[in-house]
Amino acid sequence: MRRTIWIPRLLEALLPIVAVLLAFAIGAILLLALGENPLQAYWILITGAFGSVAGWTATLTKATPLMLVGLGVCISFRGGVINIGGEGQLIVGALATSAVALALRTWPGWVLLPLCLLAGAAAGGVWGGIAGVLKARLNVNEILTTVMLNAIAFQLMNWLLRGPMLDPAQVAAGTNIPQTAALPEQVWLLRLVPRTQLHAGIFLAIALAVLVYFLLWRTTIGYRIRTVGLNPAAARYAGIPVPTYVALSLILGGAFAGLAGAVEVTGMHHRMLEGLSGGYGFSGIVVALFGKLHPLGVIPASVLFGGLLVGADKMQRAIQVPSALITVINGLVVMFVVASDLYVRRARRRYSAEAAAGPTILPNTQSLPSADQASSTP
Amino acid sequence: MNELFSLTVIVGIITSGIRLATPYLFASLGEMFGQRSGVVNLGVEGIMLTGAFTGYYAVLKTGNPWFGMAVALATGALMGLLMAVISVTMQAEQGISGIGLTLFGAGLSSLLMKVLVGTPTGVSGFRPINIPGLSDIPVLGELLFNYEIPTYIAFLLVPVSIFILGRTTLGLKIRAVGQNPEAADSLGVSVVGVRYATVIFGGAMAGVAGASLSISILDIFQENMTNGMGFIAVALVYFGSWRPVGILAGAILFSMVNALQLWVQVLGLPISPDFAVMMPYVLTIVVLALTAKQIRQPAALTKPYERGE
Numbered sequence: 001m002r003r004t005i006w007i008p009r010l011l012e013a014l015l016p017i018v019a020v021l022l023a024f025a026i027g028a029i030l031l032l033a034l035g036e037n038p039l040q041a042y043w044i045l046i047t048g049a050f051g052s053v054a055g056w057t058a059t060l061t062k063a064t065p066l067m068l069v070g071l072g073v074c075i076s077f078r079g080g081v082i083n084i085g086g087e088g089q090l091i092v093g094a095l096a097t098s099a100v101a102l103a104l105r106t107w108p109g110w111v112l113l114p115l116c117l118l119a120g121a122a123a124g125g126v127w128g129g130i131a132g133v134l135k136a137r138l139n140v141n142e143i144l145t146t147v148m149l150n151a152i153a154f155q156l157m158n159w160l161l162r163g164p165m166l167d168p169a170q171v172a173a174g175t176n177i178p179q180t181a182a183l184p185e186q187v188w189l190l191r192l193v194p195r196t197q198l199h200a201g202i203f204l205a206i207a208l209a210v211l212v213y214f215l216l217w218r219t220t221i222g223y224r225i226r227t228v229g230l231n232p233a234a235a236r237y238a239g240i241p242v243p244t245y246v247a248l249s250l251i252l253g254g255a256f257a258g259l260a261g262a263v264e265v266t267g268m269h270h271r272m273l274e275g276l277s278g279g280y281g282f283s284g285i286v287v288a289l290f291g292k293l294h295p296l297g298v299i300p301a302s303v304l305f306g307g308l309l310v311g312a313d314k315m316q317r318a319i320q321v322p323s324a325l326i327t328v329i330n331g332l333v334v335m336f337v338v339a340s341d342l343y344v345r346r347a348r349r350r351y352s353a354e355a356a357a358g359p360t361i362l363p364n365t366q367s368l369p370s371a372d373q374a375s376s377t378p
Numbered sequence: 379m380n381e382l383f384s385l386t387v388i389v390g391i392i393t394s395g396i397r398l399a400t401p402y403l404f405a406s407l408g409e410m411f412g413q414r415s416g417v418v419n420l421g422v423e424g425i426m427l428t429g430a431f432t433g434y435y436a437v438l439k440t441g442n443p444w445f446g447m448a449v450a451l452a453t454g455a456l457m458g459l460l461m462a463v464i465s466v467t468m469q470a471e472q473g474i475s476g477i478g479l480t481l482f483g484a485g486l487s488s489l490l491m492k493v494l495v496g497t498p499t500g501v502s503g504f505r506p507i508n509i510p511g512l513s514d515i516p517v518l519g520e521l522l523f524n525y526e527i528p529t530y531i532a533f534l535l536v537p538v539s540i541f542i543l544g545r546t547t548l549g550l551k552i553r554a555v556g557q558n559p560e561a562a563d564s565l566g567v568s569v570v571g572v573r574y575a576t577v578i579f580g581g582a583m584a585g586v587a588g589a590s591l592s593i594s595i596l597d598i599f600q601e602n603m604t605n606g607m608g609f610i611a612v613a614l615v616y617f618g619s620w621r622p623v624g625i626l627a628g629a630i631l632f633s634m635v636n637a638l639q640l641w642v643q644v645l646g647l648p649i650s651p652d653f654a655v656m657m658p659y660v661l662t663i664v665v666l667a668l669t670a671k672q673i674r675q676p677a678a679l680t681k682p683y684e685r686g687e
Contacts, residue, residue, distance in 0.1 A: 030486075030489075034489075034490075034493050034494075036493075082473040082474060084473075084477060130663075134663070134666075134667055134670075138667055138670045139670050140663075140666045140667050140670045141613075141616060141666065141670075143420060143473050144609065144612065144613045144616065144662070144666060145663055145666065147606065147609040148606075148609070148610075148613070148659040148660075148662045148663050149659075149663070150606075151605075151606050151656070151659040152656050152659050152660060155652045155653070155655050155656040155659075156652070156656070158652045159650055159652035159653065162652075163650070282477070282481060285474070285477060286481075289474070321493075322488065322489050322492040322493065324484075324485045324486075324488040324489040324492065325485065325489055326485070327481055327482075327484055327485025327488070327489075328481075328482055328485035328486050328489060329485075330481050330485070331424070331478045331479065331480070331481030331482025331483070331484075331485055332478070332482055333478075334474060334475070334477060334478030334481060335460075335464050335470070335475050335478035335479060335482065338464070338468075338470035338471050338474045338475045338478065339463075339464045339468035339470045339475065340468075341468075341469075341470060341471070342468045342469050342470070
C-alpha cells in the first residue's frame, strides 16, 4: 500500500501550483479582453517582484505580515473554525502596539519592544476570542462574527486615529492626516538592508512558523486542536473539551494576525496609520490555503503572494494595469484550491486502504484521526 | 435630541430605511433559497459588487435602468453558476470558496471600473415613482408612494418567496433537499439540479441587490461600495431563521438602524460618526448571539451531497 501512495501525494502537492497557473491564465484572458497585453503585464509583475535586490527586499517585507496572518489562519482552519477576521485582528493589534509604545515611550527598548509585540498579539487574540467564545458557547457562526468584527475594528481605528490617538503634530499643523505620532526609536525593528524597508520581522515570522509546526504536530494542544477540527464528535468521545479548543483556535489565529499588525507598526511604518492593514487579513487566507494549511508551507506561499503584491504595484505604475488584478487572481486561487480538494479526497480513497489518512486541506471532513497522526503525539 | 423627533426627521428616517432595505431584501431572500437547499453562498458580497458595476456600466452606456438591471441579474446568475460548480459539483468547503468568490468579485469590479470608466460619474438610474394624487398626499404619500420601482419589487419578493417555498412543489423539493438529501434523491428529486437552481437564483438576486445600490439608490459606482452589506445579507438569513418574514423583519431593522445612523450624522448629533457606522455591525453580532441557540437550520446546510454506492 505505502509504495503506491507517492503518485497521488505528488500530484496533491502540485495542485496549489496548478491553481495559481490556472488563475493567471484566466487573468490573461481577462487582460486580453480589456485590450491589455498579458505577457507584458506578467513580465513586469514577475521581474518587479523577483528581478532585483530592491524587488526581493520589498517582496520579503510584504511576505512578513502575510506569513504571520497565514500562520494564524492555519491554526484556526486546522481547528475547524473559519477565521475571516484577520483584517480586524491586525488592525486592533497595530493599535494596541502603538498605544503601548506611545504611552511608555521612556521605557528601555529591551522591555518595551517585547511588551509592544505582546500587546499586539493580545489585542488580536481578544478580537479573535470574541468570535471564538461566541462560537464555543452559543454556536454563533464564526464566519459572520469575524466579518462584522472587521468592520467594527475599522471604525474603531477611524475614531482613534482622528481623535484620541491623532498625532499632536498633525493637530498643531492643522493637517489632521489620520495617523499617530512616530513611535519611540527603541521599539523600531532592525532594518536589514540599508535604504530598504526590509526589517527583522521576517526572522520572527519564520521562527514562529517553525514554532507553530511544533505546536500543531508535537504537542498535546496541537493534537487536540487538529482532532477537534477533523472530527468534533470523535474529539468529544476522546474527552477533549471541544468548546475550549474551538475558542482557542480563534484566539491563537487572532493573536498571530494581531502580531502581524504589531510587526507592521514597529518594523515598517513606525506609527499607526490608515490603510496599514492593506488587505493582508484576506491575502493571509490565500497564503494559508496555498501552503496547504501547513505552517512550513506558509513560508514559501507568503513569499510568492508578497511578491505578487509588489509586482502588481510595479505593473500598475509602469503600464496602468490596475493592481486589483491580483485580488481577482487571489480569489480564483482560493476557489480552485478548495475545489481541487474533491480530487484529493477521491484519489486518497482510490489509492489507499487506510482511507483519508492525513487531513485534507479542509477542516471538518468527516474522518477519524488515523493511526500515524495519533502516534505523533507524546 | 428634540430635532430627532420632529415629523420630518421621523418620516425621513423611515423612508430612507425602507429604501436601504432594498439590497438587503434581494440578497437575503436569494441567499435563503440556496441555504434552504443546503448551500451557503458566502460570495454574496463579491456578486453584489460585480452586479453593481455591470448594472452601472450598462446604464452609463445606454441610459436604460431596466437594461442595467437585466445585465446585473445575468452577471449575478453567472457568478451563482460558478459558485454552484465549486460548491455542489466540486463539493468544496462553502465558507472558504465563498471568500474566494468575494475576493474575485471585489477585484473584478474594481479592475473593470478602473479600466473601463476611470473616474466615477453619476448615472440617471431609476427615479422615484410619481402617482399623481397618491404621491402628493402629505406624509402618507412620502411613506408609501415615493420609492424607485426596485424597492417595490424587493418587498413584493417577500410574499412571492413565502408562496414558492410553502405552497409549490418546487418549494417542497428545495426544503427536502436541504433537510434530507438522501431521502429526496431516493424519491427522484435531483439534489444537484435543485441546488444549482437555488444557488444560481441567489446569485442573480445578489447581482440585482448590487445594482439596486448603484443604479437605484445611489446612482453611482464606487470601489467596494457594498462595504460588507453582502455579509450582513447572509447574516440576515440566520437572523430570520430561514423564513421570508424573519428576513423581512431583519432587513427593516438593519436598514432603519443604518438610516438612523445617517440622520444622526446629518443632524450633527454629538455621537461620533464612527460609532454610528459601527452600530449595524455590533447589532448583527448581538442578534446572532441572542438567536443562535433557538434557531434550527436546514439539516444538510453546508454539507455537500455525494450519492452512496
